[in-house]
Amino acid sequence: MKAIRRFTVRTVLPESIAPLGRLARNLRWSWHEPTERLFTELNPHAWESVHGDPVKLLGSLTREEIQQIAQDPQLVARVRELDADLQTYLTEPHWYQRTQGPDAPAAIAYFSAEYGITSALPQYSGGLGILAGDHLKTASDMGVPVVGVGLLYQAGYFKQSLSRDGWQQETYPVLDPDELPLTLLREADGTPARVSLPLPDGRSLRAQIWRADVGRVPLLLLDSNIPDNDDAARNITDRLYGGGSDHRLQQELLLGMGGVRALRIHSRLTGAPAPEVYHCNEGHAGFLGIERIQELMDPAGDAAPMTWGEALAEVRAGTVFTTHTPVPAGIDRFERAQVEHFFAAGLTPAVAVGNVLDLGAETYPGGDPGKFNMAVMGLRLAQRANGVAKLHGAVSRSMFQGLWQGFDVEEVPITSITNGVHVPSWIDPTVWQLAVEPQENDLDPAARWRKIYEVPDAELWATRRMLRERLVLDVRERLRASWKKRGATDAELGWTESVLDPDVLTIGFARRVPTYKRLTLMLRDPERLKRILLDPQRPVQLVVAGKSHPADEMGKRMIQDLVRFTDDPEVRHRIVFLPNYDIAMARVLFPGCDVWLNNPLRPLEACGTSGMKAAINGGLNLSVLDGWWDEMYDGQNGWAIPTADGKASTDERDDVEAAALYELIESHVAPRFYGDGSEGAAPAARADIPAAPQDAVPHQWLAMVRHTLATLGPRVSSRRMLTDYVQQLYVPACVSSRRATADDGAVARAGAQWIDRVRDAWPGVRVEHVDAQGVHQEPQIGDELGISAYVDLGPLQPEDVTVQVGFGRVSESDHIHERSYAELQPVEDLGQGRVRFSGPITIDRSGPFGYTVRVLPHHEDLAGPAELALVRNAAD
Numbered sequence: 001m002k003a004i005r006r007f008t009v010r011t012v013l014p015e016s017i018a019p020l021g022r023l024a025r026n027l028r029w030s031w032h033e034p035t036e037r038l039f040t041e042l043n044p045h046a047w048e049s050v051h052g053d054p055v056k057l058l059g060s061l062t063r064e065e066i067q068q069i070a071q072d073p074q075l076v077a078r079v080r081e082l083d084a085d086l087q088t089y090l091t092e093p094h095w096y097q098r099t100q101g102p103d104a105p106a107a108i109a110y111f112s113a114e115y116g117i118t119s120a121l122p123q124y125s126g127g128l129g130i131l132a133g134d135h136l137k138t139a140s141d142m143g144v145p146v147v148g149v150g151l152l153y154q155a156g157y158f159k160q161s162l163s164r165d166g167w168q169q170e171t172y173p174v175l176d177p178d179e180l181p182l183t184l185l186r187e188a189d190g191t192p193a194r195v196s197l198p199l200p201d202g203r204s205l206r207a208q209i210w211r212a213d214v215g216r217v218p219l220l221l222l223d224s225n226i227p228d229n230d231d232a233a234r235n236i237t238d239r240l241y242g243g244g245s246d247h248r249l250q251q252e253l254l255l256g257m258g259g260v261r262a263l264r265i266h267s268r269l270t271g272a273p274a275p276e277v278y279h280c281n282e283g284h285a286g287f288l289g290i291e292r293i294q295e296l297m298d299p300a301g302d303a304a305p306m307t308w309g310e311a312l313a314e315v316r317a318g319t320v321f322t323t324h325t326p327v328p329a330g331i332d333r334f335e336r337a338q339v340e341h342f343f344a345a346g347l348t349p350a351v352a353v354g355n356v357l358d359l360g361a362e363t364y365p366g367g368d369p370g371k372f373n374m375a376v377m378g379l380r381l382a383q384r385a386n387g388v389a390k391l392h393g394a395v396s397r398s399m400f401q402g403l404w405q406g407f408d409v410e411e412v413p414i415t416s417i418t419n420g421v422h423v424p425s426w427i428d429p430t431v432w433q434l435a436v437e438p439q440e441n442d443l444d445p446a447a448r449w450r451k452i453y454e455v456p457d458a459e460l461w462a463t464r465r466m467l468r469e470r471l472v473l474d475v476r477e478r479l480r481a482s483w484k485k486r487g488a489t490d491a492e493l494g495w496t497e498s499v500l501d502p503d504v505l506t507i508g509f510a511r512r513v514p515t516y517k518r519l520t521l522m523l524r525d526p527e528r529l530k531r532i533l534l535d536p537q538r539p540v541q542l543v544v545a546g547k548s549h550p551a552d553e554m555g556k557r558m559i560q561d562l563v564r565f566t567d568d569p570e571v572r573h574r575i576v577f578l579p580n581y582d583i584a585m586a587r588v589l590f591p592g593c594d595v596w597l598n599n600p601l602r603p604l605e606a607c608g609t610s611g612m613k614a615a616i617n618g619g620l621n622l623s624v625l626d627g628w629w630d631e632m633y634d635g636q637n638g639w640a641i642p643t644a645d646g647k648a649s650t651d652e653r654d655d656v657e658a659a660a661l662y663e664l665i666e667s668h669v670a671p672r673f674y675g676d677g678s679e680g681a682a683p684a685a686r687a688d689i690p691a692a693p694q695d696a697v698p699h700q701w702l703a704m705v706r707h708t709l710a711t712l713g714p715r716v717s718s719r720r721m722l723t724d725y726v727q728q729l730y731v732p733a734c735v736s737s738r739r740a741t742a743d744d745g746a747v748a749r750a751g752a753q754w755i756d757r758v759r760d761a762w763p764g765v766r767v768e769h770v771d772a773q774g775v776h777q778e779p780q781i782g783d784e785l786g787i788s789a790y791v792d793l794g795p796l797q798p799e800d801v802t803v804q805v806g807f808g809r810v811s812e813s814d815h816i817h818e819r820s821y822a823e824l825q826p827v828e829d830l831g832q833g834r835v836r837f838s839g840p841i842t843i844d845r846s847g848p849f850g851y852t853v854r855v856l857p858h859h860e861d862l863a864g865p866a867e868l869a870l871v872r873n874a875a876d
């Protein structure tokens with residue numbers, strides 16, 4: 001029977017336990033272990049059947065059960081205590097309030113297309129979303145005044161299962177927002193607050209706004225599934241990364257432009273301060289800058305409208321853009337005509353469509369004039385930009401160098417801040433107890449992690465075994481469930497009860513399955529892998545998981561190859577593939593693995609965070625030197641899989657790198673885990689593994705575990721990451737933005753006029769001639785040269801430019817390496833815009849030496865020399 005109408009009945013909690021509702025609705029429970037434990041213990045059985053979701057749990061309790069809880073004095077006391085703790089957490093000053101001065105922004109808007117906060121709010125597909133979730137949680141813990149903006153997808157991302165023959169199956173369970181930990185934003189009269197964007201053909205895209213409370217951070221999620229919309233518009237927020245490119249473009253217009261409008265509504269309704277800094281996490285939300293320009297060009301009230309250039313200068317000053325994609329194919333691009341089509345409908349009445357189109361234009365060698373590139377727009381709309389690991393910063397600088405022609409790659413203004421992970425979300429509570437000082441120590445985060453050095457080997461080893469065993473039990477359950485879905489009967493599944501072994505070296509590998517991550521590299525030589533798994537002395541077991549994008553046949557084939565290998569009765573007790581990798585699985589998987597494997601095609605992994613989650617649980621990394629591992633591997637905290645970058649074909653690379661991986665496991669990882677000769681004994685006492693005394697532990701292994709926890713813990717923590725964002729990007733962006741907006745945007749206006757003047761004059765700027773005094777027949781270290789540059793500035797003044805001499809060692813092709821720069825001063829006005837600049841340089845190294853001169857625009861509001869992408873080199 002089908003209901004003709006539906007509504008959601010809210011549980012009414014008795015007075016004595018009313019705060020349970022608050023505790024369930026604030027997502028802080030998902031990283032506050034005592035609160036999560038309270039919900040678990042209210043009704044462990046119900047907790048399991050609602051998959052660990054407090055809102056659903058409360059909804060599933062009967063009136064009798066609720067009465068029982070309300071009459072249990074101990075539970076009532078705990079509820080009150082935790083509620084009081086939450087109130088303190090939400091209001092007391094944290095790191096930001098204690099350490100930041102008046103230059104710190106009053107609010108920072110953080111935009112992302114996905115958020116992975118808890119499995120109870122499945123609005124993420126992988127690393128990008130998990131990172132965004134960790135960013136918000138950390139901001140909450142540290143008191144950083146972030147407000148998140150995103151979309152609420154009706155089905156989130158898909159759930160993965162397997163067919164009998166190992167082919168990925170996708171389902172999209174539809175979520176009911178009324179059953180999610182969300183609150184609808186309402187106007188004073190109770191009607192839902194709305195944003196509305198005009199669409200072509202007189203249509204509109206409207207959305208309501210849900211708020212999730214991530215500790216003290218509000219997260220606003222736009223939802224187009226409302227009756228005011230036509231069916232097509234209702235479905236815009238149907239799925240994460242769903243639909244064709246028109247669909248995707250509308251999602252991104254809603255996220256960026258609708259998101260800014262949602263922020264305004266949120267401020268109006270709650271009095272929250274307007275953001276002073278806007279952080280665009282990956283290109284998807286890039287249209288947020290266009291909406292802000294529109295606001296400035298057609299302001300409400302009596303502010304004077306700005307020109308395009310002025311508004312762009314002001315918006316750029318307060319915008320931070322983070323790129324996450326070293327794979328060019330991973331960048332979002334639309335047809336230029338498609339973008340034009342949507343903007344022509346009047347999305348931004350005050351902004352010329354041509355100006356919007358120019359922001360996304362690929363105006364560099366190799367660019368496609370028909371495309372609109374979201375990352376390129378992101379870079380043009382943000383005065384500050386970053387990649388997500390040191391290596392990724394370098395890769396991004398060379399990937400986008402074409403936007404800064406004439407500059408060397410290291411001058412491309414994209415810095416890097418290495419990602420981190422939210423420790424309270426990802427560390428096992430037992431490891432937390434063992435390894436981390438509970439009290440927050442703002443001044444020396446590293447000190448918090450030194451505690452592990454005092455933990456005896458036996459205790460650490462016992463903890464690691466306990467975590468491994470818990471994973472083994474979880475794997476058996478999941479594997480059984482998966483096989484049942486694949487059509488097996490209980491009678492066939494007896495073998496799953498002894499899959500994996502809590503005393504065997506356990507290697508984990510879980511991630512999305514794009515080709516570059518090479519899920520199946522381990523299968524390169526199946527016989528050798530089998531020997532490793534089945535080694536009678538030093539067996540190894542592997543737990544593998546990962547989702548392929550639904551449209552990626554290649555990824556699905558890789559999963560199938562792997563599943564087929566794991567189905568083999570000869571090895572199936574030592575290698576498993578677990579379907580539906582998600583946050584819930586990850587939280588058991590990371591702590592339970594001894595080793596975390598990662599073998600991307602270098603340098604295509606931007607950062608990677610799963611290995612960090614393993615590390616904070618005492619897992620050792622076995623990884624290609626890519627992403628974060630490239631900067632944090634130190635020889636003691638794991639192993640580096642050597643790469644054959646650059647040289648060979650992909651096929652040859654796979655051969656070489658797989659062989660290196662096997663060799664590392666056989667000769668280094670397994671011997672150390674089982675205790676090499678010097679340690680005397682293996683850790684396990686079992687019939688099929690050489691007997692070892694009960695107390696034998698692999699001391700060297702544990703030394704690596706300790707070193708990993710103590711030294712990587714503070715570095716991979718998202719507290720370190722967020723501190724970097726605040727200090728290196730948010731505060732400077734706030735300072736620039738306040739300057740730009742002061743006096744009704746006077747600085748932005750003057751700056752924009754200056755930029756126009758410099759851009760107009762630049763084609764005429766020329767270095768006419770350079771000479772040097774003091775060059776001897778046989779130059780020596782310490783010699784001083786007097787450099788003079790004769791520069792034609794046209795209508796510009798000497799103070800509009802910086803003239804630099806770059807000098808250093810030269811290669812055979814006259815390229816200057818290890819370059820230093822010295823500034824030359826204007827010393828003589830030669831008339832008609834010609835000026836002599838001069839100054840000394842000192843020869844500071846032996847060998848081939850060379851110098852050159854360049855002219856750059858100079859203005860105090862530029863964030864760096866390459867910002868305007870204008871330079872005149874002497875040789876031009």
Ligand SMILES: *Cc1c(COP(=O)(O)O)cnc(C)c1O
Pocket residue numbers: 125126127128130510511512581582583586607608609610611613
């Ligand atoms: C950490 C995590 C990821 C991201 O891992 P990468 O190392 O970036 O591939 C993806 N999915 C889940 C469920 C995670 O917990």
